[in-house]
Amino acid sequence: MKLTFAELSTELVKKNLRPSHHRIKILEYLLDKQGHPSVDQIFNDLHKEIPTLSKSTVYNTLNLFITARLVRMLTIEDNETRYDLIVDKHGHFKCESCDTIYDFKINIDDFIADELSDFQINDQDVYFKGICPSCLSNKNTL
Amino acid sequence: MKLTFAELSTELVKKNLRPSHHRIKILEYLLDKQGHPSVDQIFNDLHKEIPTLSKSTVYNTLNLFITARLVRMLTIEDNETRYDLIVDKHGHFKCESCDTIYDFKINIDDFIADELSDFQINDQDVYFKGICPSCLSNKNTL
DNA sequence: AATATTATCATAATCATTACAAACTAATAA
DNA sequence: TTATTAGTTTGTAATGATTATGATAATATT
Structure with missing residues (x-):
């Protein structure tokens, strides 16, 4: 389910995020890349295409996506956060x-156990x- | 199920760990304390009783317990590890x-899904x- | 075009964790 | 008991992922 650049852009706009080039590229990367990349993977791979890309931007963008509920943070490991598109x-x-x-x-x-019936999950x-x-x-x- | 100092000591010996005072206190703390403490909680609370206690020791001991399969690490949050006695x-x-x-x-x-049948969990x-x-x-x- | 707003960058700061070497304690052997 | 060895604890320094900050660049608005 490969989305076009324009379609990715629309996805961002839907979430009230400005569809900047970097944002679209990072979103596209998350869609295409299997295995749930870390910040380093995202940065290293995209840096080849976009030499000016800064790691701060990767962090910023991912946190933005998380707030917009486009992306989830996976804390499966304690030393490295992984990212997952919400589907x-x-x-x-x-x-x-x-x-x-x-x-x-x-x-x-x-x-979900009965004992959680009073919890807001x-x-x-x-x-x-x-x-x-x-x-x-x-x-x-x- | 409050265990005595001597019983906790035996638990450690069973796992081939020397039952030092600090180790027993940390194990006892994990048993008694609800809510799965972080390193900081363990350190701060035990420090009152054992003023010479070092945070390194807390980290060392917890990692020792993890290797001995007495304790599990919880990475439920990305910025702070919590610890859980294995029961x-x-x-x-x-x-x-x-x-x-x-x-x-x-x-x-x-x-467990069928798709994991070839995975070693x-x-x-x-x-x-x-x-x-x-x-x-x-x-x-x- | 001028101005305001937002994005991006680069670097510095933060903070949890680990590494390390010295000091200390317990166990063993002579 | 003393000497020796092994194991434990400490305190500080190093690491490394993430966040904060301030400057610059790009975009939107008037």
Whole structure:
């Protein structure tokens, strides 16, 4: 579901964000890139295309997207924040070998225990960690 | 289920950790304190009792406990790690108003998606955020 | 075009965590 | 007991991710 530059721009405008070039590029990157990139990944990759890009801008833009509820912050790891476009609810699996974060379907609402009936739930995160199939098979061939 | 000093000491020895005074105090603190304390909370509270206690020791000891699988790290928030004694699997709810982290029962295994059948799962975390009943009722009375 | 507003940049500041080396304590052996 | 070794704790310095700040550039508004 590759969106055009113009379509991405509209998405930003919908959220009352000015569709600057940098913002569109960062949004596009988040859409295209699998594995839920970190700030460093985003910055390093986009820096090749946009040499003037500053890391501050990446931070600013991501925080802007978070406030606009376009993007979610994943705190699956304690030393590095990852970012996730908000589409539908899903769980996250981080491979401890290759650091890729995979999405998986999960019906989170089924989880909700009775003991939470008096709580106001704003966010739900399901984080799994382990080894992904690709790294598992590599390990076997070593 | 308050454990005595001697019993806590035995727990450490079981895990091949020397039962030093500091380690026992930190373990005891984790057992007694509700809401999953941060390093700062642990340090500040224990510092009153043990004025010579160093924050390094708190970090060292917690990491030791994690390696020994006595304690789990909670990365529910991106700016502060919380710690959780390993007992049985449960979810964590963080109140965004009072910062307390509540446990709740959850049957994670029932919900594991088929798409993860080829993944080796080592850790499972379920993090919810929102407002706890106590803060909700406070808000209503304001 | 002039002015006000917003974006971006570059650097400095912050803050949680880790690394490190010295000081201290406990365990073991002679 | 003393000497030796291993393990623990401390305090400070280093690291590294993130945020704050002030200057500059771009865009929108009048």
